Amino acid sequence: MFEPPQAGVAPRIWEVGALCRAIADTLQARFNPIAVRGEITGFSRASSGHCYFTLKDGQGQIRCAMFRRAADLLDFMPRDGELVEVRGRLxxxxxRGDLQLIVEGLRRAGQGALxxxxxxxxxxxxxxxxxxxARKRPLPVMPRGIGLVTSPGAxxxxxxxxxxxxxxxxxxxVLVPALVQGAQAPASICDALSKLYLLAQAGSAMEGDPASKTGAPPPIDVILLxxxxxxxxxxxxxxxxRVxxxxxxxxxxxxSGVGHxxxxxxxxxxxDxxxxxxxxxAELVSEPRAVWLGALDLLAGRLQDAAQRQIDLRHQRLDQASQRLGRPSGLVAQQRLRLxxxxxxxxxxxxxxxxxMAQASQALEASLPxxxxxxxxxxxxxxxxxxLRLELLNPQLVLERGYALLTDAEGRAVLRPSQVRLGDAVHARLAEGELDLTVAQRRLL
Incomplete structure (x- = not known):
């Protein structure tokens, strides 16, 4: 509701744009140039090269704009959370009718002395x-344990x-907590590192002694700060x-993995x-387990192929030796023929x-008593x-009466059907020649 002015007071009615310009002129005359200290939030850089952000502290905040000509002079990229000091004009x-700070220079707060x-x-x-x-060491490919120093709430x-x-x-x-900010942080970091050093040295001393590993912390092969x-x-x-x-x-x-x-x-x-x-x-000291499993599968496949090649080679050599040796039953048969x-x-x-002797006995018979x-x-x-008895024992006579001498694959004489199985190969020697046979039927008499 628009109330009429009080008696004797005639307020000026401003145009919006004119009021904004008047405020800007007042700020220019009262404050500029100005330097402000605060924390950056909402930082962004447009495609034009201009930067926009808000500068804040515990009591307030102000919008800031930094045009390209000033942003190109920066030797670092501002980011949210940084405490900075800016120079510019209000x-x-x-x-929009917004109060803003046109930034002409920006640096980290206290950066000069520090x-x-x-x-x-x-x-x-x-x-x-x-x-x-020369004193820096390569990271272990597969660490047995990892030491970690940082703040537990970070x-x-x-x-x-x-x-x-x-x-x-x-x-x-193995986490050893430490302060990572403030006046007490350096001593805390040094103390935490020293504790991990003792654990790492103890793990190296116990290596190769299984009895000493019972209940002991894991060996530490690399440390992350x-x-x-x-x-x-x-x-x-x-x-x-000191750190x-x-x-x-x-x-x-x-x-060391500190900051951005x-x-x-x-x-x-x-x-290092x-x-x-x-x-x-963390990623530098932790090759993914899947990579190692894949490498193991590849090595296992190569090992299996190499083993199969060796087995095939041995089989081939065995076949060649068998061909040179021939059938043992054939050798036995040859020896029997020779016998x-x-x-x-x-x-x-x-x-x-x-x-x-008979002829000699007849010559001497007349002259002997x-x-x-x-x-x-x-x-x-x-x-x-x-x-006569010796002649009767001649196996050839038995064979000439129509009998045959049977031997199995090992050259043993086959005397009864139970010595062979269906499908076994047997060798038959006849009066004239030999035969290779296969058992198709057995009959017990």
Whole structure:
């Protein structure tokens, strides 16, 4: 409801644009140029190159605009959460009637003195050789345990634990909590690292002694020192000389994952490896389990192929040796034939000897006494009977009567059907020649 003006008061009625310009002129005359300290939030950079953000503290906030000509002069990329100092001019954005700060210069709060201190310490430690690449060690391919130093309430801890649980859930992680910001943080970080160093050295001492491993913490093969991003003041604990000298004393490789990708600290230069973020630090020491399982499957396939090739080669060599050796039953049959021939020759020799002895006895019979002649006659009869019995034992005579000599595959004589099975191969020797047969039927008599 529009109320009439009080008596004697005649307020001016402004046009909106004119009021905005009047306010802007008042601000220009009263405040500009101006310097403001606050925390960045809602930072964005448009395709035109202009930057827009809000500067705030615990009591208030103000919109800021930084045009491209000023943004191109920055030596870093501002981001949310950074404490900065800006120089510029207060004004009014008439299209919305918003108060805004046109930023002409921006730097991290306190950056000048802290950065100079950072450069001095960096130069000193580099001259002492703490950054020398020759002392930096490669990371273990498959660590048995991972040490972790960070704040237990930090987002960096969640990021690292999540990455390790996803990639290497089988590797134990030993967390030693530490302060990562504030005046007490350097001493806390050094104390936490020292505890992990003792655990790592104890694990190395127990290696190879199974009895000493009962109830012992897992061996630590690599250490992660991590913290999330922040301003230069937030990260200043990792630019402390005590922390730097403690890092280079690590008995195992140490990875520094402090801040964001654009942040660098003294700890990064002293560590064996610098990771751009805490998550990246976890990923550098944790080759995914699936990769190792795939490699094992590949090696198992190669091993199986190599073993099969060796087996095939041995089978081929065995076949070649078998061909050179021939059938054992054939060799046995040859030896039997040779034995029969020798027996025949022996019998022929015995008969020939008997004939010669008979002829000799007839020549001598007339001149020998009657008793001697009788003795010779008796011996001649015994010899004839022995020769007859020997002839009757000749296996060839049995074969000539229509019988056959059966042997199995091992060359043993087959005397009864129970010695063979249906389908077995047998060898038959006849009076003239030999046959290879297969058992098709068995009958017991």
């Amino acid at each position: 004004g009014v954005y008439e299209a 950065f100079e201190q950072f450069l001095r310490l960096k130069a000193q430690l580099e001259a002492e050789g703490l950054f020398d690449g 987002a960096a801890l969640r990021d690292v634990v999540t990455a390790l649980a996803r990639r290497v859930p089988h590797i134990p992680v 991590v913290r999330g991003g922040g301003s230069i003041e937030d990260l200043w604990a990792f630019n402390d000389e 730097a000298r403690t890092i280079v004393q690590s008995p195992v490789p140490l990875v 990708e654009t942040d660098f600290t003294i700890a990064d230069f002293c560590a 490896l610098r990771a751009p973020t805490p998550t990246a630090a 029969a021939a020798l027996a025949q020759r022996m019998r022929h020799g015995v008969l020939l000897k008997m004939q010669r 009657q008793g001697v002649r009788r003795s010779l006659a008796q011996r001649g009869e015994r010899l004839e009977r022995a020769a």
